Amino acid sequence: QVQLVESGGGLVQAGGSLRLSCVASGLTFSRYVVLGWFRQAPEKEREFVAAIRWSAMRPDYANSVKGRFTVSTDDAKNTVYLQMNSLKPEDTADYFCAVRLGYGMGLVDLDYDYWGQGTQVTVSS
Numbered sequence: 536q537v538q539l540v541e542s543g544g545g546l547v548q549a550g551g552s553l554r555l556s557c558v559a560s561g562l563t564f565s566r567y568v569v570l571g572w573f574r575q576a577p578e579k580e581r582e583f584v585a586a587i588r589w590s591a592m593r594p595d596y597a598n599s600v601k602g603r604f605t606v607s608t609d610d611a612k613n614t615v616y617l618q619m620n621s622l623k624p625e626d627t628a629d630y631f632c633a634v635r636l637g638y639g640m641g642l643v644d645l646d647y648d649y650w651g652q653g654t655q656v657t658v659s660s
Contacts, residue, residue, distance in 0.1 A: 544654030557632030
């Protein structure tokens with residue numbers, strides 16, 4: 536059974552930083568596994584934030600977070616991170632970790648097979 540557990544959310548002032556973590560279990564990690572981050576603000580649709588293929592470089596980012604967010608993996612810990620810097624109030628949302636099995640990076644939520652429960656990020660102005 537695949538499980539994804541996010542942590543690291545919280546309240547931060549604009550311009551601050553947070554690092555989200557997602558520990559994955561119950562799957563075989565290979566280059567066919569993509570780990571993604573999505574977010575959903577109140578009364579808005581869930582949107583893509585970033586994605587990275589397991590044990591690979593060249594992640595993808597949404598334009599809104601490029602240059603501010605960094606996605607990375609720790610293979611030994613089966614963990615994917617989302618380092619968020621220069622946070623803005625519009626980054627406020629629930630952030631979800633997701634796993635895609637197969638080819639292609641996956642830039643929409645329908646591309647993903649498994650989801651975590653989410654962690655809340657609030658950025659005050």
